[in-house]
Amino acid sequence: QVQPVESGGGQVQSGASLTLSCAASGGTFSGDDMVAWYRQAPGKEREVVGTITWDAGTRHYADSMRGRFTIYRNYGENTAYLHMNGLKPEDTATYYCNIKRDSVLYWGQGTQVTVAS
Numbered sequence: 001q002v003q004p005v006e007s008g009g010g011q012v013q014s015g016a017s018l019t020l021s022c023a024a025s026g027g028t029f030s031g032d033d034m035v036a037w038y039r040q041a042p043g044k045e046r047e048v049v050g051t052i053t054w055d056a057g058t059r060h061y062a063d064s065m066r067g068r069f070t071i072y073r074n075y076g077e078n079t080a081y082l083h084m085n086g087l088k089p090e091d092t093a094t095y096y097c098n099i100k101r102d103s104v105l106y107w108g109q110g111t112q113v114t115v116a117s
Helices: none
Strands: 003-007 010-013 018-025 034-040 047-053 059-061 069-074 079-084 093-101 104-107 111-116
Touching: 003 093, 003 104, 018 034, 018 093, 018 111, 034 069, 034 079, 047 069, 047 079, 059 069, 079 093
Parallel strands: 010 111
Antiparallel strands: 003 018, 018 079, 034 047, 034 093, 047 059, 069 079, 093 104, 093 111
């Protein structure tokens, strides 16, 4: 079964940019897949950042994430990405991607992003 694997997290300074990757391990993304990015800050509930459909590339963002976050995918690299600009300390969280395929959600293990002030 396909398994998303996130990477690209790290510690950055406030105002920095960072791009996270979500690769499909154990398979490849297929046309009907939807990839979603979520994040979970310490002591808070997991919240959605946005989604992208693999084939059409249609994107949707949570209202609070619109503007500084961009989701995109690369067919050749079999990878979806989350690009973040102007990072703030409140963006500190574990970032997860999931793949929705045939109504089943496959979650990755997450990648930690820490933004220092």
